[in-house]
Amino acid sequence: MEWEVVIGLEIHAQLATKSKIFSGASTQYGADANTQACAVDLGLPGVLPVFNEEALRMAVKFGLAIDAEIGKKSVFDRKNYFYPDLPKGYQTTQLHHPIVGIGHIDIELDNGETKRINVTRAHLEEDAGKSVHEGFEGMSGIDLNRAGTPLIEIVSEPEMRSAKEAAAYFRKMHSIVTYLGICDGDLSQGSMRCDCNVSLRPKGQQEFGTRTEIKNVNSFRNVERAIEAEIARQMDILEDGGRILQETRLYDADKNETRGMRSKEVANDYRYFPCPDLLPILIEDNYIEAVRETLPELPDAKRHRFVKDHGLSATDAAVLAADRELAHYFETAAKLVNDYKLAANWVQGDVSATLNRLEISIGQLPVSAEQLGRILLLIKDSTLNNGGAKEVFNALVALGEAGKADSSVEKVDALVDSMGLKQVSDTGAIEAIVAEVLANNPKLVEGYLATPVEKRGKAMGPFIGLTRKAAAGVNPQVVMEVLKQKLEELG
Amino acid sequence: MHNKTIAQISRDLAAGEYSSVEITQHLLDRIAQQDSTYNAFITVTAEQALAQAKAADENRAAGNASVWTGVPMAHKDVFCTNGVLTTCGSKMLSNFVAPYDATVVSNFNNAGAVSLGKLNMDEFAMGSSNENSFFGPVKNPWNHDCVPGGSSGGSAAAVAARLVPGATATDTGGSIRQPASFCGVTGIKPTYGRVSRWGMIAYASSLDQGGAIARSSEDAAMMLNVMASFDPKDSTCVDQAVPDYTANLNDSVEGLTIGLPKEYFRDDLSAEMQQQIRDAVAEYEKMGAKVKEISLPNTHLAIPSYYVIAPAECSANLSRMDGVRFGHRCEDPKDINDLYKRSRGEGFGEEVKRRIMVGAYTLSAGFYDAYYKQAQQVRRLVKNDFVAAFKDVDVIMGPTAPSPAFKAGEKTSDPVAMYLEDIFTIALNLAGLPGMSIPCGQINGLPVGLQLIGNYFNESRLLNLGHQFQQATDWHLKTPAGLV
Structure with a gap:
């Protein structure tokens, strides 16, 4: 049945x-x-x-x-x-x-x-x-x-x-x-x-079956497991033609089973x-009405707003809106950088991973929402590349773990400096480095120039590597542009 | 000295006639000599009393005295007293010392009064003869073979025997007025919500009300001035200004209309009782009051309604007496159920058990509508009778009890006969109205009480009427024969 x-x-x-x-x-x-x-x-x-x-x-x-x-x-x-x-x-x-x-x-x-x-x-x-x-x-x-x-x-x-x-x-x-x-x-x-309260009834039947009540379940996971276990138990009894006893039961998470409490x-x-x-x-x-005035935006409204106003996917929005603190963290960072998708990726990526690894709540994360916003802003303006941003983030987490948490925005900039993570985006400086690389590698230049124009994109790879090797932290996008220009000038 | 009223003692202390320590010592000696006869006190707090008296005298010397400074009194043992035994007349609480004062107790302490101790009562305030106390029955000072009434029998007897000039008391169905009537003293039960119930061990929460027993209306007014207060710790306490209850004692009663409910003068009330009450009412007519016969048609429903509601509430109120955290605990309990059963079985007396059983029954599934709900509806009818009556009259008068004090043991085997003792008093508790009993005559050497029933928060009027009667008559001044 x-x-x-x-x-x-x-x-x-x-x-x-x-x-x-x-x-x-x-x-x-x-x-x-x-x-x-x-x-x-x-x-x-x-x-x-x-x-x-x-x-x-x-x-x-x-x-x-x-x-x-x-x-x-x-x-x-x-x-x-x-x-x-x-x-x-x-x-x-x-x-x-x-x-x-x-x-x-x-x-x-x-x-x-x-x-x-x-x-x-x-x-x-x-x-x-x-x-x-x-x-x-x-x-x-x-x-x-x-x-x-x-x-x-x-x-x-x-x-x-x-x-x-x-x-x-x-x-x-x-x-x-x-x-x-x-x-x-x-x-x-x-x-x-x-x-x-759990009961089973033959599909299509209006009348409820006899229910049991599983008392005092205290985790999301256990609610699901306890009910699954109780459904299985009841189904076994009903399939065998038995009857369910209306009673109060307790869930034993270790044995993953429910058992009846003494009727007394x-x-x-x-x-x-x-x-x-x-x-x-x-x-x-x-x-x-006065109490109504104090109602905050609720999870459903927030979720819809994330999708409608900020273009997040339904799944991302649901995850980020479910927890008020997380949603607040996300929104604070996203507003600072004015890029909700970027912030959503980070919060669901590095942030969530860190929370899981350290088994802490968002409120305990050593990286403040303002700091994350600053980090994201530095990615956006090309000061940091993605790798550098992760390094800063991890450094802030490490400080927190060492009991030296510093949630100031200034700390982000200080770390970028002290860790030498700043990308060189200054075209003039990059032009000088590129010129040096080209001068020092005439054979590579020759090979490049010998390459048919339609395949030159790939052939640029070694120059990018060499440029970045010559100066860590150069902005790869600027390097690309400068290289393209210089090589074109050569022929 | 022990014959003096609260008002007189207050004046004497102010005039320096004697000190608080002197009058306190005098009354403590009297209690020590005589209370073995009456058994009015469960606990005498001589040491604390003398300390309070000494402090009062010092305050007075320093110029910090009010009318109550150094005036002795005592509390019914239903009021919790910080650091002093509070038994409620029960074996269950025979070892209970509260870590707090009832609001009524702190009001008296703050006023500078001296508490001589804790007064005997029917167990958990359930009874009309004070024969239900774990600490033994109280004797009526007018006739030691008679009961003092209950449940505030200790309070009434102590005042009548001149062991204290005034005592606190409580009234759930007549427990102030009926013993006041039996002992020839003045007792007032204020409007429900007028006196805080914080620290007053609950019998039936929606009916319980603290009040005073003294030897005159003036003294009762002085006591109520201290007792009545708005208390945020009691959600049923009414936030209404407390008047000076002594201010209107001398108002004229001319032109007031007194209602006499015909249901209170039926043929089953003895001709002697009827005559006593009518004579008392005639005194008021002499003063210029008018009399009008009225009807309270639901009077006969008051007792049945009460004996559903009060036991229902008490069945829950007394659940906390379980032997787990305080109070009597049985020896060597086998398990928790054994602990409950034996602790409660041993700790409660028969009448308390009877009411708990009745209450649990009327609240049980399937009976609730027929009993508790029905009783609450009847309660409204009883109240409506009064509301309607007070449109036509200023005060209602009648007997407090159906008879003078009866013999000890006379009604102990017949609970219903005992319950009928409260036939004239119980309706006020259901309605929440103020009521008062003043001595107005005697039958066979035993006092008879006149009951005065007022409209809500009209205590001043009752005290005024009581005082005017006591100015015109001397029933309140009569002393029990043989009182030394």
Whole structure:
């Protein structure tokens, strides 16, 4: 039988607020256990939550970015369950009245087409703490630093039809929230996590099959692999005439398989009800419009602009626009040299290669966008040839690696000088060198002159080599022109 | 000295009649001698109290005194006190020391008041007789066989027994007014949102409200002046200017219209009770107030609605008492579920468990609409009754409780009978309105309370009416027989 895959994602994105959603404690990642949890985060008796309006602003910004309805009245609910890293015994979240309603994003498919994926809703909620199971000899440790970190949970419609589409959707969401500056997007620190709902149905059937939910997948690659693995598992069962059990599963990246969580861990009646400690959030149109004013250019708009205004290929534009920092780096350099294609080649070539080699992000690259712009400008005005430009670039990277990074534009010029990379483009100087080369190689000149005119282009090669040998850094184009002229003068 | 009111002590301290240390020591001695009888205090903070008193006297000597400087009082043990045990009357919190003060507590500290300790209460403020305290029942100073009412039984008994001139209290369904009525003292529950709930351990968050118990309306006004504040740490606190509640105590009540809800004077209210209340209302008529019969047709729905909403909220509010981070933890838990079950099973008393169970049930999938949602709709009906009534009247009056204090043990085996104790008080909490109980008579030597119900943020009017009654009568001055 031919099966159709149905996938919906729930993405949790930590909002990049300075303090927590209901307390003044810091949200900074990586501090010593329980040093960033105040009485509110600890759920001590008598404490009360106060909503952090910055989280609201960020959630509204997200809603506007995905063209969604903004909930004019959103309500916090308590989701009740006992777990040691959930201090109050309930999570404060939004059930019936989320801050963000129906919206959508577009993803790019492998065949170059775009596909619209609808977003059902996105709501504000608080993150839980972490249980630590190692090093406590039969006990568990609880770290509540993360407890109360603001999250938006973004729920998609079940509209993705392959693991690749799901990964593309996750990537696009990552791109959007980082563009908006509402999430740092650091997957390794759990800033974005994804629950994948996967089901199969016979092709052509309207009704959905029974789904499973793969919890807490935290990388683009694992989203794709986990879903692939789950599709394969479900298909095996269905092909054998079996039935899928609706359950929550975990993905084991080492074994590349999903496995069911114990039902005890998932069978909960959450007994939701509106949180009486928090008032409903009421939003007026002028607030929404004020937030709209702060929206940056989003990845899709940027991508289209790169193609339309700067003639980049669709692929180049997509790669460069996907990451806000990279796009900004690219645009800064491109503007300085006023050559977007040249900049695009460099950013996708030497820049990306360096990032990959050093495993750093663009923000950590020792070569600033201004420096790259300067290097490209020096190529354009023939001060540097391509090889020289790479040498300067690599020298800047090496300085950075040695802890001596210098991001000034002047440093580029200083390196060009000190490394003797400046091309000789002065026609007078080159004429003198060429004259000397010709004078010192009468036999070659004779041979050249004996060559039929239509083949002389190739015969010029040795003279170019000799000229460049005689003076490193001469501009090959100028050498060509001068040689041509001098040899023609000779006959 | 212990018979003096807050207003008198304030004046005496200002006049140098005695020092704060002297009155504080006097009351501490009295507590030490007599509280074994009443069991009104869970914790007496003698050392801190004397230190506060000494500081108050020094401030006064330095010319930095206000009306509250050096005046002794005490807190219901539902208010968190930095560095001092806060038990909420429960075994669960019998070892809990908060690292912060409730806003109410810091307001009193900042005003220069001296706190003598923490007062007994029904466990987590759930009860109408103070028989649900892990620290034992409180005795009614008027009759030691009777309950003081609840849940603020310790506050009311301590004030009635002259152990403190005033005490903080909280009211979720009548927990200030009913014990005030039973103990013959004055108690006021302000409008919901008037007093900060920060640091006040939650029972039912949408109903809980802090207030005061004292021996006169004037004292209650002085207490409310300190307690009421806008607090950004409590999102449900209302940002509205706090008036001087003592400013209008002497206003004339002539021309005011008093509404008497016919539902509060039904045949099941004893003729004696009816007479006491009508006599009290007649005092106001003498002062020139008019009386109008009104109807609050949904009165009978208040208790059923309350006993869905309050347990639902408490079932979530008390989830944090899980033995993981603070409070009672069972011995040698096998695993996390064992830890939860035994810690909570051992830490909570019967009534608390009953309400948690009821709350969890009414919120469960499939029952939510029939119970919780329905109860919220009923709550709106109850509120609308009052809103409509206040279009015609300035204040509503009736009994605070259906009877004077009952005997200890009388209702402990019948939760519903106990719940009916709050039949006249609970509707105000559902509506969020301010209410007050003042002593207005006696039956068989036990005090009877008159309940005054005001419109939103009309506490000044209630205190004014209470004060005028207390200027004309002496019920509030009566002392329990045998009080030394």
